[in-house]
Amino acid sequence: MYRPILAALAVVLCSAALVNGGKVLVFPLDGSHWINMKVIIEELHSRGHEVTVLRPSDAWYIKPDSPHYKSITLNATGGFDNDNLDKFLKTSLEMQRQGAPFWTRMALEIELVKGSYEFHRMSLLMMEEMFADDKLMQSLHNGKYDLVLTDPAIGGGVLLAHRLGLPLVLNVRWTVQGEGHQAIAPTPLSYVPIPGSELTDKMTFTERVKNMLIYFFICFQYWYATDSNYKPFVHRHFGPDVHYMELFQSADIWLMRNDFTFEWPRPTMPNIVYMSGFQCKPAKPLPNELEDFVQSSGEHGVIVMTLGTLVEKLPEDITEDMAAAFAQLPQKVIWRHKGKRPSTLGNNTLMLDWLPQNDLLGHPKTRVFVAHGGTNGMQEAIYHGVPLVGLPLMFDQPDNFFRMKARGVAKVLDLATVNTDNFLETLKEVLYEPSYREKMKVLSSLHRDQPMKPLDRAMFWIEFVMRHKGAAHLRTESYKMSPIQYHSIDVAAFLLAVVLLIFAVFIAAVKFLWRRLFKRNKVKRNDIHNLFSYFGCKLF
Template sequence: MRHTCWCRMLRLLVLAVSVLFVFLCGANGGNVLVYPVDGSHWVNMKVIIEELHSRGHSITVVRASNSWHIKEESPHYASHTIEMGPFQNDVVDELASELLQARRKGRSFFKDMARGKWVSEWLSGLHRDICTMVAAIFEDESLMKTLQDAKYDLVLTDPSFGGGVFLAHRLHLPLVLNVRWTIHGEAHYAIAPSPLSYVPYPGAELTDKMTFSQRLGNFFVCIFSQYMLRQMADVPYTALSHRFFGPEVDYFSLFQDADIWLMRNDFTFEFPRPTMPNVVYMGGFQCKPARPLPVDMEEFVQSSGEHGVILMSLGTLFAELPSDISEEIAAAFAQLPQKVIWRHKGAKPSSLGNNTLLVDWMPQNDLLGHPKTKVFVAHGGTNGVQEAIYHGVPIVGLPLVFDQPDNLSRMEARGTAKVVDIATLDRAVFVEALRAVLYEPSYRENMQRLSRIHHDQPMKPLDRAIFWIEYVMRNGGAPHLRTQSFRMSWMAYHSIDVILTLLMALVLLLLIMFLAIKKCYSVLFKKKVKCE
């Protein structure tokens, strides 16, 4: 009886402490305004939002009415919905199909230029839509008053589109970026020194050890990419900036003036390069230990015996491949003793073997963390690559578009992946790649070494990200960490004016010395003539 009484008292005490903890967290929590980017970028932002909410912070999300994944109702955040036109999913599917077909035709400089032009035209339309949405927010006096009265501590946004950056400037709030890309490309190039001699430009598929011809190629890829990115972003964002902030405001300086850059990669993935004090690396922050699988999937995995399991997922855009490619992949899988779990949409391939399970969705993180998983067949998206690193699973890569070829080339350079060009893919090529990664121990050993390096850090990447968000809340920003480099002219940044001044001074000194010597010589010569 006495034991039961003590148990009840203990439970009441634990409950009281828990309620007090939640109350105190809520009382001391910050107020965060989030302007996210849809698609796979939302997967990353949602992780941070849920963690901030769990720590007692109040979150408000600004979303478009045609959002693909961002829901209006959530237990983790409130939302403001901006009315936009219907989401054109068929346009996305059409672009993905065109890019895939172009990739299958092989690569060349001119083909890459044409492919880049298609992507630029599509992204340019998305940038114009974002600018329209931002203008609608700014012109809605009631909404702007609501946002101002809410007394937010900061704006958290993904700068691959510019809406959140402009909103932060309009509300005069500190800005934290959840970033790998800005509207002008890879984020480091916006604020950090990026020497093209050893920093490979995304898309060049190079390492930090380049020959002269590779450095030349790296230079041209950078120039062409920067030109294309500016072409698609300059017009809509310049017009928006001039309309609401005046012609003296350079729109991209608003991005560069962010307080903290939470970078979605780290140096297990990135090659060594210069960085800045307000860049915080949180690569793999969305990864977590594997949870138990659903019963039916666990039974299938266990049925693989000593051979293990192969996972295949090509993300949301390319879950449905052309039928001829699907047939070749299915036929290749059928030749292996391993069991295969393949995230696949569309018609069932006729060459599908009994060892392959087709699914509409899979718990990818949990499967990658399963001890029977041997290989991950992936398209090379950042999230999937980082989950593979986290769990130490080697990759067979099928890069398709965007940053995927570059991501996989980095993994291949580290000996953790074998990349198959979809232009040359058939069952023989695919089986050869699978067997290489399955049976050559170096691939798994190299990936597990990367995994150990990733885990060997003083705090978890997500905890590091949350610390710096709360740091900005506590200190009202982080201006002492922001570089002044982007406020300098190109000549001043590279000290061209100083070098020219010193050269002119040296030339002037040499000229004075020459004239002085000439004068002395002429005087001495005249004296000598007179003496004679």
């Protein structure tokens, strides 16, 4: 008797969930960025929202089939090439080993700029094909989506949202013009270090000069790699008076994959929502074989090493040196590595093609995390309170590790100069110097002490945009201003002109009065002289 009633109730509840659920169109970036976008997608799906993911035909991690989303595979390439990434890593390591730090850094930066230019060019070619595909664009219009969720490190999702006239939510740490805050919030160079400068918010005069020079160099990068690609595209499709960054700045909500345990204090904006560590979660039990290996470490504990999703292996001479250093430690080592097995590998080291990073970092026996410096790994280490040994490779990784080093929770090595001795010495320092773990525990405590979980905060604001069809009341109108208006140069020029006009009138008035007074005095002097002349003539 009760079963039909329960079944009917279940149908009603499911129907209610579907009615309340929204439709989200996701335009993601592949690679490690997809890993954290996927977390948000899965959470949206669990809350009853319908998610559709746009993916290029050559997508690396973004699968066409998933229980959490529908996918639309575009007949175009996204420009994300793993082979080119491997080639760039090898080239950068070779260049770093050649010495001459300044010229090496400049050469690497130039290579990055060239790669960035090509990546944006390929991304916009894909967007041209999308916009020209009337059938695809009509189907997206007919999809009745509530918003577009995208990673603005590429511009495709932003451009598509404006083309479809949909509210826009950004899952952001980087935009096409660098660090996210710089695109939307005031960024005083006197105390906000430019990413990559390896400076803190306490800068000397010399450091402020360095910060300014790096800013000018970054502006040159944007001009070459970004402006030259995006300006023509946006002028063609959105009008000659539209600057491409206006489209980014008009986003309703910026879900920032950062917070102030990691970022230096700086100005922010009301539509920036901080969700650092949203992908972090309590550790789950390890697989039996892995748990047995971890427990066999006894009181010494384990070291976890992985260099992220983009780098599966290192040059053989480096791995030989690292394996030799690990072999001299009493700790057990779990190392994600797909390359050739080093001949110097000790019995205490377990090499795996894949490892459950979050679960290992959350294990009570984990002592140190050897990492490349990706944002996801940094945040998981902070969440679980595990100190770090850094081997940064490229992109934002050196800057991420500089921040950790400045807070006293990491020791950083240059991968180009690493050898058995300095790697072993660094491992021992982080393992046996208590300050590294103690300071990381403080960071972990600060990060966790929040009124709500970062992922729940992100979900609230995504659903807020769905409910209210945007969040225009949180969005500054500054993005509609020209640089002259934004910096009040026109106001300053007007006020200066008024002051100069008043000063000019004052000077003219003084001159006029002075002349009149001088003329009057001259007349009086002439009259007196004539009077004396007259009486003088009479007397003599």
